[in-house]
Amino acid sequence: MERIRVRISGMSCEHCVKRVTRALESIPGVREVRVDLKSGIATFEKPEGVTREDIARAIEEAGYRLE
Numbered sequence: 424m425e426r427i428r429v430r431i432s433g434m435s436c437e438h439c440v441k442r443v444t445r446a447l448e449s450i451p452g453v454r455e456v457r458v459d460l461k462s463g464i465a466t467f468e469k470p471e472g473v474t475r476e477d478i479a480r481a482i483e484e485a486g487y488r489l490e
C-alpha cells in the first residue's frame with residue numbers, strides 16, 4: 424500500500440465530496456480516503472495494482488475529473 428495524493432476538479436459542495444469519496448472507495452483495495460473540498464485534493468491508500476487510469480475512470484464515472 425502507498426498513500427497518494429490527487430487533485431480533482433468539479434467539486435462544489437459536500438455532496439460532491441461524498442460522491443468522490445465513495446467513488447474512490449469503490450476501487451478494490453483503496454482505503455483511508457480523505458477528500459478536501461477547498462483544495463480539491465484527495466489522499467488515500469492504494470495497492471500497487473491500482474493505476475492512475477483506474478482512479479481517473481472511477482472519478483469520471485462519478486461526474487468529476489482527475490487533474
Ligand SMILES: [Cu+2]
Pocket residue numbers: 434435436437438439440
Ligand atoms: Cu456538490
